[in-house]
Each structure stands twice: as structure tokens, then as C-alpha cells.
Amino acid sequence: MNGLPLLFYAAAALVYAIHFARREPRVGRAATTLLLGAVLVHTFVIGMQTMEVWNAPFASLPRAISTFVWLLALSYLYTELTTDERAMGVFILPILVALQIVPAVSAGAEPADPLLDSPWFWVHMLSLLFAYASFALAGVLGLTYVLQFKEIKKKHLGFFFSRLPSLQVLDVMNSRAVTVGWSFLTLGVIVGIVWASQAQAAAPDDPRLQAFSVGDPKILVTVLTWAIYSFAVVARRSMGWNGRRAAWLSALGFAIVLLSFLPINFFVRTSHTF
Amino acid sequence: MHLFLLGVSHRTAPVDVRERLDFTSRDVGAAAEALCARASTAESVVLSTCNRSELYVVSEDVARARQDLIAFLSEYHGLPTDAFVSHLFEREDSQAVHHLFRVAAGLDSLVVGEPQVLGQVKEAFAVASERRCSGPVLNRLFHSSFAVGKRVRSETALGEGAVSVSFAAVQLARKIFGKLEGRRVLVIGAGEMGKLTAQHLRSQGVGEIVIVGRTQSRADEIARVVDGTSAPWSELMTVLARADIVITATGSSIPILTHAGINSVMHRPRRDPLFIVDIAVPRDVEPSAGDIEQVFLYNVDDLRTVVQENLSRRSAEVQRAEDIVAEEVSRFTAWRRSRGAVPTVVALRERFDAIRRSELKRLDTRLVGLDPDARARVDEVTRLIVEKLLVEPTEQLKALPDEETQVAYTEAVRRLFGLRDGTAGDDIPVGLRPRGSARANDEDP
Numbered sequence: 190m191n192g193l194p195l196l197f198y199a200a201a202a203l204v205y206a207i208h209f210a211r212r213e214p215r216v217g218r219a220a221t222t223l224l225l226g227a228v229l230v231h232t233f234v235i236g237m238q239t240m241e242v243w244n245a246p247f248a249s250l251p252r253a254i255s256t257f258v259w260l261l262a263l264s265y266l267y268t269e270l271t272t273d274e275r276a277m278g279v280f281i282l283p284i285l286v287a288l289q290i291v292p293a294v295s296a297g298a299e300p301a302d303p304l305l306d307s308p309w310f311w312v313h314m315l316s317l318l319f320a321y322a323s324f325a326l327a328g329v330l331g332l333t334y335v336l337q338f339k340e341i342k343k344k345h346l347g348f349f350f351s352r353l354p355s356l357q358v359l360d361v362m363n364s365r366a367v368t369v370g371w372s373f374l375t376l377g378v379i380v381g382i383v384w385a386s387q388a389q390a391a392a393p394d395d396p397r398l399q400a401f402s403v404g405d406p407k408i409l410v411t412v413l414t415w416a417i418y419s420f421a422v423v424a425r426r427s428m429g430w431n432g433r434r435a436a437w438l439s440a441l442g443f444a445i446v447l448l449s450f451l452p453i454n455f456f457v458r459t460s461h462t463f
Numbered sequence: 464m465h466l467f468l469l470g471v472s473h474r475t476a477p478v479d480v481r482e483r484l485d486f487t488s489r490d491v492g493a494a495a496e497a498l499c500a501r502a503s504t505a506e507s508v509v510l511s512t513c514n515r516s517e518l519y520v521v522s523e524d525v526a527r528a529r530q531d532l533i534a535f536l537s538e539y540h541g542l543p544t545d546a547f548v549s550h551l552f553e554r555e556d557s558q559a560v561h562h563l564f565r566v567a568a569g570l571d572s573l574v575v576g577e578p579q580v581l582g583q584v585k586e587a588f589a590v591a592s593e594r595r596c597s598g599p600v601l602n603r604l605f606h607s608s609f610a611v612g613k614r615v616r617s618e619t620a621l622g623e624g625a626v627s628v629s630f631a632a633v634q635l636a637r638k639i640f641g642k643l644e645g646r647r648v649l650v651i652g653a654g655e656m657g658k659l660t661a662q663h664l665r666s667q668g669v670g671e672i673v674i675v676g677r678t679q680s681r682a683d684e685i686a687r688v689v690d691g692t693s694a695p696w697s698e699l700m701t702v703l704a705r706a707d708i709v710i711t712a713t714g715s716s717i718p719i720l721t722h723a724g725i726n727s728v729m730h731r732p733r734r735d736p737l738f739i740v741d742i743a744v745p746r747d748v749e750p751s752a753g754d755i756e757q758v759f760l761y762n763v764d765d766l767r768t769v770v771q772e773n774l775s776r777r778s779a780e781v782q783r784a785e786d787i788v789a790e791e792v793s794r795f796t797a798w799r800r801s802r803g804a805v806p807t808v809v810a811l812r813e814r815f816d817a818i819r820r821s822e823l824k825r826l827d828t829r830l831v832g833l834d835p836d837a838r839a840r841v842d843e844v845t846r847l848i849v850e851k852l853l854v855e856p857t858e859q860l861k862a863l864p865d866e867e868t869q870v871a872y873t874e875a876v877r878r879l880f881g882l883r884d885g886t887a888g889d890d891i892p893v894g895l896r897p898r899g900s901a902r903a904n905d906e907d908p
Contacts, residue, residue, distance in 0.1 A: 213618050341638060342753075344765045346772065350638060351623055356736065357641035429734055432757050 328443025624773025
């Protein structure tokens with residue numbers, strides 16, 4: 190069922206690429222319309238699956254990725270519609286397509302662990318997924334900032350110069366995305382800690398809950414991510430790390446998130462696997 | 464009915480001839496009015512910019528129109544004919560369409576792709592249209608030319624990239640800062656170059672402009688002109704610390720801003736980028752300052768390179784723009800051809816309807832016994848038969864591919880159905896009708 194949104198995202202990605210190269214407003218509107226269609230179809234698919242198994246749309250990894258893709262697409266659409274800048278689509282859409290492949294090829298929804306049947310779980314997961322979607326957006330903004338910066342600094346105004354928004358706009362958008370992402374990451378982590386300690390107290394004989402520690406790879410990476418983005422927020426505010434350094438930091442941060450979470454979730458069995 | 468264009472442009476006439484034939488300095492509207500009052504012209508538009516004076520008219524007789532237009536130019540500008548006649552160029556029909564579309568697209572401009580000309584074309588048409596000098600042909604022609612200009616602007620990069628040094632600087636500033644509102648500008652050097660650049664930036668809506676010069680009185684003077692303030696030379700570094708855009712244009716032989724000096728002002732928390740344009744020769748800013756994080760340093764040669772790159776990128780887009788022009792020209796000529804078939808189509812319809820009515824009249828005595836309702840139905844049915852018979856020929860006549868075929872077909876139709884010229888009232892070409900009736904179908908029919 191997740192294949193249909195994948196098709197839509199892939200089509201939108203193609204049209205965004207054409208728009209980026211040729212810059213015809215008509216093509217740009219078509220791209221946005223396709224993405225809007227993709228999000229609607231995706232909403233429907235997620236809704237159907239949730240009704241089918243009657244648990245949260247992120248209770249298994251493929252479904253969590255699917256929800257992440259949906260949130261990222263929504264956040265991107267929001268930015269595009271509020272700033273009227275379409276150039277970032279060509280960078281975001283490939284991420285959406287690549288990630289959406291995971292739920293598209295995996296089996297349908299499976300019943301989830303009864304342990305996860307809690308409102309805490311919703312807050313925990315939704316906050317974290319939204320935080321990572323914001324970081325993805327910030328990462329792409331950072332990447333485009335660096336590209337644009339390079340062309341202006343090198344005095345060679347080429348391909349990207351005429352297509353990307355101004356450095357100032359990219360920097361402000363990046364700052365917002367990082368701040369929003371960091372806030373939700375913090376919220377998600379706090380809720381996770383509170384929830385885990387409550388669950389530990391409620392079920393003292395569940396071995397998985399007792400094994401929670403900072404040494405767990407997944408938790409370790411989360412702490413690392415939180416540290417990087419906390420630094421990004423603090424450095425911008427008090428050390429004047431704006432512009433290119435902030436851009437690099439957010440691109441790097443998202444690369445770490447992407448490269449660590451996917452392998453850990455697929456190949457490493459941790460105490461935090463559900 | 465022919466479309467005819469006569470005029471001078473920067474390609475055919477030197478500036479002193481263009482100046483003397485210029486309409487913009489006087490009342491363009493009056494000129495358009497005087498032109499369309501002439502007997503040979505049914506419709507007219509006067510397009511006059513600093514690079515061209517062009518008269519677009521619709522006329523039955525091109526040779527007469529040519530004479531009339533030359534006489535008009537001579538009378539209107541008070542010039543002997545031989546002072547300008549050798550510089551005139553002329554185009555007819557689809558050639559004239561092609562020319563106007565190229566002009567609107569910016570392809571015929573001195574600086575290819577410049578955007579102002581489209582506005583001037585629109586203005587010229589608005590003036591003529593206001594005075595009821597344009598009719599169905601020129602209305603359609605000029606509206607099509609606006610569409611061409613718009614398409615070229617949005618589908619090609621013909622108008623992109625600054626092609627003058629000062630525009631290149633402003634464009635760069637926009638790419639760094641986004642909107643320039645509220646940005647602080649520091650101009651070092653109270654010379655003419657500094658003043659011009661400051662004026663340019665002022666017109667782009669920057670915030671505060673501070674002039675720092677060695678001669679305080681001249682700095683004050685420029686500050687007044689550009690609506691800015693001036694500061695004494697000793698406060699240069701203080702002003703620099705708050706500036707976003709710096710223009711240096713002094714005659715100094717040694718650098719005024721050093722790497723160390725700029726570095727010291729950049730090391731402040733939450734410092735926005737600093738864009739320095741060094742238009743002085745010899746340079747006012749140490750080149751190594753460009754290596755400082757968040758400092759963008761451009762000198763005159765850098766800006767010239769940018770302009771050069773933009774120009775070559777524009778010329779790479781020329782072919783795509785020409786393709787759009789060619790496409791729109793053929794669309795326009797197809798429209799004109801379909802209009803060329805209109806008199807024949809109308810005559811054909813009149814003829815068929817005349818036959819229908821005479822047959823009904825002939826049968827009148829036999830139909831008299833029918834009740835009014837049935838009679839109305841007979842009338843209706845016969846009318847529908849005629850309509851249906853004519854649908855296909857009408858469409859075919861309007862869609863003929865070229866002029867020659869059209870003449871052959873219309874001739875054949877006229878012969879086959881015995882149509883004489885003037886069988887229909889509408890056969891009179893639109894342009895020759897009294898003014899009021901031509902206005903009735905001002906817009907596309």
C-alpha cells in the first residue's frame with residue numbers, strides 16, 4: 190500500500206528536478222500539485238493502516254519511516270508555501286523517495302507490542318519524528334547555503350546562484366528549522382525518560398525495560414544528536430555561529446542522524462527495539 | 464488588409480537621426496491620433512523609445528501607406544524627407560509581426576534581454592488604444608506581443624543576470640542579504656563613482672547610507688544628494704563595524720581597509736556577512752580580506768567578469784527565445800488567415816440562407832394551411848440543415864495552412880457557389896468600415 194505514495198513522490202521528484210533545471214513556473218506549480226497529491230494519498234494510506242491494526246502509525250520501523258516521510262513532506266510543503274521558494278524541493282524529494290522505499294517493500298502493518306499502547310508513546314514518537322523531519326529540512330537548507338556561499342565567495346556565479354534563495358533567507362530558515370527540531374527532540378527525549386521510568390516501575394520483571402541504559406546504541410546516538418543540535422542552538426545565539434558554520438553543522442547533524450539510525454535499527458539488536 | 468511597419472531603430476539609424484524622429488519628447492498620443500486620421504491607415508500604433516521609432520499600421524494599400532507614413536514623419540518632425548528616408552526600414556505582414564515580437568522579447572534591444580522594452584511596447588499600445596487608433600488586427604498583434612515577452616521572460620534566461628557593473632553589485636547584494644531594506648551602507652570616498660553607486664543603492668531601498676570621505680564638505684554634499692549622513696574620516700572603523708555593504712571608491716594609492724582591520728570588525732557575535740565592493744583602481748581593500756569568513760569582496764574586475772558571464776549566458780538563450788517568437792508568429796498568422804476566410808464564409812452563409820428563404824417563400828401557399836407552430840418548426844428544420852451543411856466547410860476554410868491555398872480555395876468556393884463580391888454586408892473589410900463599427904469587435908472575434 191505504501192507503494193502508491195512512493196510513485197507519487199518519485200513523480201514529484203522528477204518534476205521538481207525539471208523545474209530546477211528549466212525554471213518554468215508552470216512546471217513548478219505542477220511539481221507542488223504532485224507533491225500535494227502525494228501527501229494526500231500518503232495520509233490516506235497511513236490512516237487506513239492505522240485503522241486496520243488499530244495502533245499508532247509508527248509502532249514498527251517501516252511504519253515509523255513512512256510517518257517520518259509524511260511529516261517531512263508536510264514540513265517542506267509548509268516552508269514552500271510560506272516562502273514561495275521551490276528550489277529546495279529538488280534536494281528534499283530524493284530523501285522522501287529513498288526513505289519511502291523501506292515501507293513500500295516491507296510487509297503490511299503488524300500488531301504491535303502491548304507495551305506501546307500508551308499516550309506517552311504517541312507524544313514520544315511524534316515529537317522525535319517531527320524533530321528529525323525538521324533536522325532533515327535544516328540539513329538541506331544548510332547544504333544549499335554552502336553551495337550558494339561557495340559560488341559567491343569564489344566569484345563564479347553559476348548554476349546555483351540563479352536558482353537558490355539568498356543566503357540570508359537560507360540562514361533564517363535554517364535557524365528556525367534547527368530551533369524547532371531541537372525543541373521537539375528535547376520534548377521527545379524527556380517524555381521518553383519519564384515514560385520509561387514509569388514503565389519500569391509498573392513492570393519490574395520485564396527484562397527489556399530494565400536493560401535501558403545510556404550505553405544502548407540507539408540511546409547513545411540520540412544523546413549525541415541532542416548534543417550536536419544543542420551546540421548548534423547555543424553557538425548561534427552566543428558565539429555568533431551563523432551563516433556557513435551553522436549551515437555545515439546542520440548538514441553534518443542530519444548526516445549523522447541518517448547514517449546512524451538506519452543501520453542501528455536494521456542491524457543492531459538493542460534494548461530499545463520494539 | 465496588410466500589416467505594415469515603417470521606422471528607424473538603433474540598427475538602421477545613428478543616434479542623431481533617431482533623436483530627430485523621436486516621439487517620446489513630444490506627445491505620443493497626439494502623434495498616434497494624427498497618424499490614424501490619415502486616409503491610408505485603418506489602424507495605427509506609434510512605438511517610440513530611445514532606440515527606435517516605429518509606426519505599425521494596418522492598410523489596404525501598402526505602397527500608399529508607405530508614402531503616407533513618410534510624409535507624416537516629415538510633416539510631424541518638420542524634417543525634409545531625404546534627411547531620414549535612407550535610414551528607414553520596413554516590414555510587411557508576417558515579417559512585421561516577427562519584428563514586433565522580437566522587440567517585445569528584448570531580442571532586438573541594444574542589450575539583449577533588457578526588460579524595459581516590454582513596458583514601452585505596452586505603453587505605446589495603451590496610448591493608441593485609448594485614442595481608438597488600434598483596431599482588431601493591432602489589438603490582437605500587440606496583446607500577442609505581450610504574451611511573447613512574458614513567455615520569453617519566464618521560459619528562458621534571456622533577461623537574467625545583471626549586465627552592468629552597478630546592477631551586478633546590487634544583484635550580488637540581494638543574493639547575500641535577500642531584501643535590502645534596512646541594510647546599512649558605507650560609502651568610502653566622496654568622488655563621482657561613490658555618489659553614483661550610492662544613488663543606485665538608494666533607489667534599491669537600502670536603509671541608512673553613511674558617506675566617509677577625506678574632504679568633509681564633499682562627503683556632506685553627497686550625503687545630501689543620496690539622503691544619507693556623513694561621518695568624519697576618523698570614525699571609519701566605527702561605521703564599518705555596523706555596515707552590511709561597503710562601497711570603496713577613493714583615489715588612494717595604498718589600501719584603506721586592511722585584512723587586520725576588517726578581521727577585527729568581523730569578530731563580533733551575531734555579525735551578518737559583509738559585502739565589500741571595491742570599485743577603486745588601485746584597489747582600496749587588501750585582496751586577502753576576501754578570505755575572511757563571512758566577507759564577500761568583489762573588485763571592479765570581478766564584477767566585469769560577472770557581467771561578461773551573464774552576457775554570454777544570455778546569448779546562449781537567444782535561440783530558445785527566437786523559437787518562442789517563431790512559434791507565436793505562426794500562431795498569429797494562422798489567426799489572420801482564419802480571418803481572411805471570414806468574408807467568403809459570410810458570403811457562403813448568406814447565399815445558403817437566401818436559397819432557403821426563397822424556397823420557403825415559394826412554398827408559402829402550400830404551407831398556409833399549417834398551424835403557426837408547425838410552420839415555425841419547418842423554418843427551424845431548414846435552418847438547422849443549412850447550419851449543419853456549412854459547419855465543415857467553414858472550419859476547413861479557416862484552418863487552411865498557407866496564404867496561397869487559401870486564395871485558391873476561396874476562389875473555388877466563390878466560383879462553385881456563384882458568390883459575387885459584396886454579396887454580404889460584412890464583406891467590407893473591417894478597417895474600412897466607419898470607426899464605430901470597427902470598435903464593435905475590438906477584442907478577438
